Amino acid sequence: MEVFAGVDVGGTNIVCGLVTSAGQVVHKLKGPTEAGRGPDAVLERIAAMIEEAVASYRGEDGQPVTLAAAGIGLPGLVDPEEGIAKFAGNLGWRDLPAASRLKARLQLPVFIDNDVRTYVFGEALYGAGAGTGHVIGVTIGTGIASAMVNEGSLFYGFRHMSGELGHIVMEGLSDPCPCGLTGCLETYASASGMVRQARKAIESGEPTVLRSWFPGERLAELTAADLSRAYDQGDALAVSILERAGSLLGQALSYAVSLNSPEMIIIGGGGALAGDRILKPLERELMNRILPDYRDRLKIVPAMHNDDAGVTGSAMYAKHKYTALSGLIQDSKA
Missing domain, CATH: 3.30.420.40 (ATPase, nucleotide binding domain)
Structure with a gap:
C-alpha cells in the first residue's frame, strides 16, 4: 500500500502520520520538538519519526507500506517553491533549506509549506470543506x-x-x-x-x-x-x-x-x-x-478534524505536489 507522510511541526511537539491517498490517517506518532537543540537536530528528529512510523506500521494485509513522499507543515514564513523555511520565530530558524536537507536524508521527495496552509488544505479537501x-x-x-x-x-x-x-x-x-x-x-x-x-x-x-x-x-x-x-x-x-x-x-x-x-x-x-x-x-x-x-x-x-488536519493536509499536499512532479517527469520522457 502506498502512503504519504504528513508532519505537523510546532514549537513544542511534532506530530507525524502516515496517510493513504484517500486522506485517511492510518498511523500517527507524537514527540517533543526540542527546538533548543537547533535546526539540524529538529530536522533529524523529523526524519527519524518518519522512518519510525513506516517501520512500525503494517497495512491491512500485514505487509510493509511504501512511502511515496513526505509533506512538512512548518510555522512561520515558508517559501514552498524553493523549499526554504524563511523565518520561524518559535523554532529559531531563518532561511533554512529544510526540504532539500530532508530529501537528502530520507532519499524521497519532500515538500514543505506553512503549517496553517497545510492545515486548511487538509480541512478543505478532506474535512469540513470536502x-x-x-x-x-x-x-x-x-x-x-x-x-x-x-x-x-x-x-x-x-x-x-x-x-x-x-x-x-x-x-x-x-x-x-x-x-x-x-x-x-x-x-x-x-x-x-x-x-x-x-x-x-x-x-x-x-x-x-x-x-x-x-x-x-x-x-x-x-x-x-x-x-x-x-x-x-x-x-x-x-x-x-x-x-x-x-x-x-x-x-x-x-x-x-x-x-x-x-x-x-x-x-x-x-x-x-x-x-x-x-x-x-x-x-x-x-x-x-x-x-x-x-x-x-x-x-x-x-473544523472537522481539528487534531489531524495538520497531518492530513501535509500528507495530501505532498501527494498533490508529488503527482504533479511525476506528471512533469513523464511528460519530459515522452
Whole structure:
C-alpha cells in the first residue's frame, strides 16, 4: 500500500502520520520538538519519526507500506517553491533549506509549506470543506492565521504571504504586537490574546470569578479553556472577552469575504474549542458587514478534524505536489 507522510511541526511537539491517498490517517506518532537543540537536530528528529512510523506500521494485509513522499507543515514564513523555511520565530530558524536537507536524508521527495496552509488544505479537501470549491480556513491559537483553497489549490499571493489575518490592524485596539504593528487582531482575538486581556483586567481590579480561581502568582496558569468555563458560569469579564473576540474576528473576516467570495469559512485551532461562545458573535458581526449575495450562501463551520488536519493536509499536499512532479517527469520522457 502506498502512503504519504504528513508532519505537523510546532514549537513544542511534532506530530507525524502516515496517510493513504484517500486522506485517511492510518498511523500517527507524537514527540517533543526540542527546538533548543537547533535546526539540524529538529530536522533529524523529523526524519527519524518518519522512518519510525513506516517501520512500525503494517497495512491491512500485514505487509510493509511504501512511502511515496513526505509533506512538512512548518510555522512561520515558508517559501514552498524553493523549499526554504524563511523565518520561524518559535523554532529559531531563518532561511533554512529544510526540504532539500530532508530529501537528502530520507532519499524521497519532500515538500514543505506553512503549517496553517497545510492545515486548511487538509480541512478543505478532506474535512469540513470536502466537496466545497472555495474555502477560507482560520486557525485561532497563539496567533491567528488563515489560508484559502480554490478548487483544490492553495492561494499564496506575492511572496507566499497571503493569509496573515491576525495582523490586520483593528480600530479600537492599542496593544503592541511582536510583529511591530499596534492593534493587530491577534493581540486580542487569539487564544493567547484573550488570556492576556483577561490577566490585564484582573490585575486592574475588574470583578471576575477568575480571580478566586487563579489568586496571586497562579494567574500565570490561566488558559483560554478557563475563560470558556467562566463564560458558562455567566462571568461578565469572560463573556465580554470571548464575545468581543468573536466580533473582531467577524469584522476581519468580512474583508476577506468581500475580497475572495468563499463558499465556506472553517474555524479551527485551539481557540476554536470555545465553539459557539466565539462562533455566534463572529457570525453575527460578519453577516452584518457583508452583502446579502454573500450572506445567503456562506457557511461558517468548525473544523472537522481539528487534531489531524495538520497531518492530513501535509500528507495530501505532498501527494498533490508529488503527482504533479511525476506528471512533469513523464511528460519530459515522452
